[in-house]
Amino acid sequence: xxxxxxxxxxxxxxxxxxxxxxxxxxxxxxxxxxxxxxxxxxxxxxxxxxxxxxxxxxxxxxxxxxxxxxxxxxxxxxxxxxxxxxxxxxxxxxxxxxxxxxxxxxxxxxxxxxxxxxxxxxxxxxxxxxxxxxxxxxxxxxxxxxxxxxxxxxxxxxxxxxxxxxxxxxxxxxxxxxxxxxxxxxxxxxxxxxxxxxxxxxxxxxxxxxxxxxxxxxxxxxxxxxxxxxxxxxxxxxxxxxxxxxxxxxxx
Amino acid sequence: xxxxxxxxxxxxxxxxxxxxxxxxxxxxxxxxxxxxxxxxxxxxxxxxxxxxxxxxxxxxxxxxxxxxxxxxxxxxxxxxxxxxxxxxxxxxxxxxxxxxxxxxxxxxxxxxxxxxxxxxxxxxxxxxxxxxxxxxxxxxxxxxxxxxxxxxxxxxxxxxxxxxxxxxxxxxxxxxxxxxxxxxxxxxxxxxxxxxxxxxxxxxxxxxxxxxxxxxxxxxxxxxxxxxxxxxxxxxxxxxxxxxxxxxxxxxxxxxxxxxxxxxxxxxxxxxxxxxxxxxxxxxxxxxxxxxxxxxxxxxxxxxxxxxxxxxxxxxxxxxxxxxxxxxxxxxxxxxxxxxxxxxxxxxxxxxxxxxxxxxxxxxxxxxxxxxxxxxxxxxxxxxxxxxxxxxxxxxxxxxxxxxxxxxxxxxxxxxxx
Ligand code: SF4
Numbered sequence: 001x002x003x004x005x006x007x008x009x010x011x012x013x014x015x016x017x018x019x020x021x022x023x024x025x026x027x028x029x030x031x032x033x034x035x036x037x038x039x040x041x042x043x044x045x046x047x048x049x050x051x052x053x054x055x056x057x058x059x060x061x062x063x064x065x066x067x068x069x070x071x072x073x074x075x076x077x078x079x080x081x082x083x084x085x086x087x088x089x090x091x092x093x094x095x096x097x098x099x100x101x102x103x104x105x106x107x108x109x110x111x112x113x114x115x116x117x118x119x120x121x122x123x124x125x126x127x128x129x130x131x132x133x134x135x136x137x138x139x140x141x142x143x144x145x146x147x148x149x150x151x152x153x154x155x156x157x158x159x160x161x162x163x164x165x166x167x168x169x170x171x172x173x174x175x176x177x178x179x180x181x182x183x184x185x186x187x188x189x190x191x192x193x194x195x196x197x198x199x200x201x202x203x204x205x206x207x208x209x210x211x212x213x214x215x216x217x218x219x220x221x222x223x224x225x226x227x228x229x230x231x232x233x234x235x236x237x238x239x240x241x242x243x244x245x246x247x248x249x250x251x252x
Numbered sequence: 253x254x255x256x257x258x259x260x261x262x263x264x265x266x267x268x269x270x271x272x273x274x275x276x277x278x279x280x281x282x283x284x285x286x287x288x289x290x291x292x293x294x295x296x297x298x299x300x301x302x303x304x305x306x307x308x309x310x311x312x313x314x315x316x317x318x319x320x321x322x323x324x325x326x327x328x329x330x331x332x333x334x335x336x337x338x339x340x341x342x343x344x345x346x347x348x349x350x351x352x353x354x355x356x357x358x359x360x361x362x363x364x365x366x367x368x369x370x371x372x373x374x375x376x377x378x379x380x381x382x383x384x385x386x387x388x389x390x391x392x393x394x395x396x397x398x399x400x401x402x403x404x405x406x407x408x409x410x411x412x413x414x415x416x417x418x419x420x421x422x423x424x425x426x427x428x429x430x431x432x433x434x435x436x437x438x439x440x441x442x443x444x445x446x447x448x449x450x451x452x453x454x455x456x457x458x459x460x461x462x463x464x465x466x467x468x469x470x471x472x473x474x475x476x477x478x479x480x481x482x483x484x485x486x487x488x489x490x491x492x493x494x495x496x497x498x499x500x501x502x503x504x505x506x507x508x509x510x511x512x513x514x515x516x517x518x519x520x521x522x523x524x525x526x527x528x529x530x531x532x533x534x535x536x537x538x539x540x541x542x543x544x545x546x547x548x549x550x551x552x553x554x555x556x557x558x559x560x561x562x563x564x565x566x567x568x569x570x571x572x573x574x575x576x577x578x579x580x581x582x583x584x585x586x587x588x589x590x591x592x593x594x595x596x597x598x599x600x601x602x603x604x605x606x607x608x609x610x611x612x613x614x615x616x617x618x619x620x621x622x623x624x625x626x627x628x629x630x631x632x633x634x635x636x637x638x639x640x641x642x643x644x645x646x647x648x649x650x651x652x653x654x655x656x657x658x659x660x661x662x663x664x665x666x667x668x669x670x
Contacts (some may be wrong), residue, residue: 108615109609109611133299135354141587164283164284165288165289166352167286168286168388170286218355220259220262221298224263225261228303
């Protein structure tokens with residue numbers, strides 16, 4: 001058994017996959033350095049140095065076989081942070097190289113592919129929920145700020161959505177769990193990685209003077225648009241799982 | 253701006269608008285050009301009310317003052333309630349401020365009829381126009397057209413709104429006469445015709461002139477109240493079908509009547525909201541829109557009401573056992589869609605996956621089918637022991653017994669009424 005250790009990046013993973021083919025490894029697993037714990041003393045370790053050319057060669061080849069949308073699915077699997085993520089992607093790549101004429105991602109009867117399809121479904125649901133449940137709060141310097149805590153690392157997947165939608169206001173979305181964010185300053189929309197965790201203590205004091213008022217209006221609206229005669233708590237929680245409540249203005 | 257007053261108005265006018273069930277914000281085709289928002293994405297539900305309905309739009313009335321007296325309506329003139337009216341600016345400001353905070357996909361604006369149809373419609377159009385032209389707002393706008401509004405105003409409305417709708421309210425004409433004496437069907441149909449004509453014209457011109465301004469790009473929808481009069485489900489489905497076909501409707505909504513008034517022409521104030529019936533109507537609607545069923549396959553004169561015990565697709569299958577079993581490996585997509593327990597997505601997956609290998613019941617489960625229903629109707633290449641029940645007189649019981657309906661509780665509640 002050979003273990004390939006890579007740096008945790010998307011390009012790193014695809015460099016590793018390139019090297020699986022390059023060195024013709026048969027019995028192999030890929031693991032990020034961060035998650036690596038040596039259990040098998042006799043496993044051989046192969047350290048991967050990320051090389052974009054190698055990664056791109058795999059991705060280009062793949063794109064011919066499974067299309068842009070296929071690549072997007074593999075990206076979703078990558079962002080799922082699932083424990084098996086690297087090896088599922090490796091399995092998909094191997095299958096695709098073996099059957100270049102088919103889109104192997106549609107072979108739902110294969111166990112790895114079915115897992116991939118399930119992960120994609122979960123990730124895209126979380127992505128969709130983030131487009132819905134992000135709540136901006138206007139700060140004194142006219143920035144609209146939102147905190148999120150998604151189950152998967154979906155910030156890269158919602159960048160375009162928010163960039164297209166809020167082109168004429170400054171905004172920032174910050175992932176509390178992964179400690180990085182996305183900032184749009186009316187021109188550029190870039191990720192940022194603060195050295196220290198953002199200090200969100202008393203940040204309500206930084207609210208724009210009108211912020212509280214609009215929050216109150218939204219809460220009144222939310223309460224009044226409910227039809228009491230049709231109360232259905234189970235359905236409500238199914239749609240808005242409780243773990244999101246603390247970030248929702250209407251669930252104060 | 254006086255926030256306390258706005259808050260009070262918002263409470264009154266959201267409360268009065270909440271019975272309108274249309275909520276969707278899909279089908280918009282506006283790209284953002286550096287302003288605020290876009291409605292090119294398929295709809296997003298930003299939150300859900302405690303009754304489980306989605307909130308994607310700020311749904312309010314411009315005013316609940318009304319000169320009419322429709323008996324089923326809270327805002328009717330004879331009802332003694334608090335009245336309020338927003339100014340155009342107030343609605344615009346609420347929409348923009350909520351949108352900027354990502355609370356909503358846009359605005360759904362309806363209104364009681366004050367003064368006359370045109371005055372009301374003109375005010376609604378002004379809100380939409382201001383949002384589009386002064387604020388460069390590209391979010392979704394759904395305007396409720398006022399029955400009897402003039403053609404010119406309807407045409408103008410369609411330039412700024414993504415969707416327009418006139419509610420049919422009561423499925424039958426006689427029911428409408430009884431419950432909404434000031435309204436007539438023709439006044440409702442005329443604005444629909446104008447919008448339909450405009451959409452067609454837009455499509456034709458668009459082929460020649462690319463810059464033709466958008467005309468109600470998300471189309472029109474309508475809504476019927478179910479259970480306020482004694483219409484049957486066949487009538488309702490037929491009306492819906494008629495509007496899908498002849499008016500190019502995007503959606504027909506069904507709204508189970510919620511008793512709000514004591515009146516001997518209406519169901520009693522203590523009657524239950526017909527939630528299950530409403531759900532079955534939506535299921536039938538989906539069968540017509542996505543599963544290739546025709547209205548008279550779902551119900552006919554011998555059977556004018558939907559089966560409350562089983563969903564309409566299963567009900568159809570049980571009445572057409574001769575069409576089964578369906579061979580999973582070879583049947584065409586159209587027939588796969590008709591198997592109880594198999595949805596649109598699963599049907600698609602089956603058709604892709606079976607190219608790779610012969611499918612068995614485990615695959616079917618993994619692909620997302622409700623196997624406890626589907627298994628009775630499918631012929632697998634490997635054979636299927638459940639097929640022996642297909643000729644069983646008790647098949648219906650067997651299936652119901654083996655599946656848990658999410659409405660079972662409500663259903664037993666209803667049963668005790670008899
Ligand atoms: S016209 Fe509309 S608002 Fe007025 S009473 Fe009838 S349904 Fe209600």
